[in-house]
Amino acid sequence: TEPTAGRVQLYGRVASLLEVGTGFHPELTGRENIYLNGAILGMKRTEIERKFDEIVAFAEIERFLDTPVKRYSSGMYMRLAFAVAAHLEPEILIVDEVLAVGDAAFQKKCLSKMGAVAVEGRTVLFVSHNLAAVRALCKRGILIKKGIIEVDSDVETAINCYLSEDNLSEAxxxxxxxxxxxxxxxxxxxxxxxxxxxxxxxxxxxxxxxxxxxxxxxxxxxxxxxxxxxxxxxxxxxxxxxxxxxxxxxxxxxxxxxxxxxxxxxxxxxxxxxxxxxxxxxxxxxxxxxxxxxxxxxxxxVMEGHGSFNRVLPGVIRPRLNWNIQRTTSALSKS
Known part of the structure; x- marks a missing residue:
């Protein structure tokens, strides 16, 4: 979609993950695409080679490194794309909702890497509706509605404004x-x-x-x-x-x-x-x-509390569990 108005000022090298497949050539292998992306980011071949083993290990695609990426699953594609973007040391890393295609373990790995990138003094622009991930990663939050910035504040204030709005459907x-x-x-x-x-x-x-x-x-x-x-x-x-x-x-x-x-x-x-x-x-x-x-x-x-004091239990699940209580003469043990 073409922008209607506005401008962006960038200071430094930018890497972005906006959708699965962006920036990769489907006919090239995983190995060749690592070098291609590095070149697009303006890196020298020696710089890419220095980071190459880290990228491959992070993406967990060693067996398929010399396979054309058009044969990759969406999960493999995204693992490699994120590994390349995060390890080729951009000053600005832009990540959209694309991490949703990865499994839970890899999503956690990516969030940890983005946190490390931010600690190094580089900028991470993280676009997501996963508020738990936003809260864990970000200190500053920007709430955008219909293309207009409504809130630009600390992340907790931005999340609370998002949740207080009627921006979700009913049932x-x-x-x-x-x-x-x-x-x-x-x-x-x-x-x-x-x-x-x-x-x-x-x-x-x-x-x-x-x-x-x-x-x-x-x-x-x-x-x-x-x-x-x-x-x-x-x-x-x-x-x-x-x-x-x-x-x-x-x-x-x-x-x-x-x-x-x-x-x-x-x-x-x-x-x-x-x-x-x-x-x-x-x-x-x-x-x-x-x-x-x-x-x-x-x-x-919750229409009934727990126990005779009707207490509210913590957690997100509320199973009705059966307890068995016995009085014994000695400690029970398993042999």
Missing amino acids: AIVWDADTAPQSAEIRFAKGYVLNDSGEFASQVDHRSEFFIVVEYEVLKPIRNLRVGFFLQTIDGTPICGSNDPDAWSTIVRDPGYYVSSCKFPGYTLNAGAYVVSFGSDRPPSDEPLVTTPVCLSFNVE
Whole structure:
């Protein structure tokens, strides 16, 4: 998208991770792309060679170093792209939401590396809706809404302003055909949360079951279609993800309208605000067909406390557990 107005002043070498694949030539190998990216950043070959082994070790792609990157999975692609951008010593490192394609261990590794880059006195511009990661990494926060800077302050103030705004949907969303998240194979239509009475619910009783539901249209016959969701707290702490297990049976879904529903039993979540995003893919590939940003929000209310004093328990889950208490004459031991 072309900018409409404004200007940017840059002082120093810039490396950016804006989307999977940016800056890599698909026909070149991983090894060749490391040198290509270094050259684009203005580095000499000797500088790149000095960092080469660190980049490869960080990306964990030693076995595939001489394979064309067009054969990499999105996760491998991103591991190499981040390793190159972070280790070739840019003065300014720009990172968008792209880390979402990595696994949890690599995301943690990337956040640690970005923290180290910042400590060295270089600038990290981190764009994310993962508030837990923003809070862990950043000291300064900028809240942008519709292209306008609304808040420029310390990170806690910026996060609190973001959470206080009505910037998340309620417990239901309806997409129209033109703007719906879609691919050639599937188009999302609706997403919503239902309570145990089958009603749309932005407030859920922690004792009662509830449902996360997505409606979608299959546009052409597709094998192994898997549809699922990701649940997290409003501040970005991951809770769980789940998907339709039918995809693993290699069935073909014909064109038509489908509804996928996932039931959460009562006594699962503790009191708090939660948000949901949806996605679809075709296992065993990890390439997504369609993903959505956070699009649903709901609150869980604790309707009964714990024990005779009705205390609120800490944590994000609230299981109803069974205890067994016995009086014994001596200490129990396992041999």
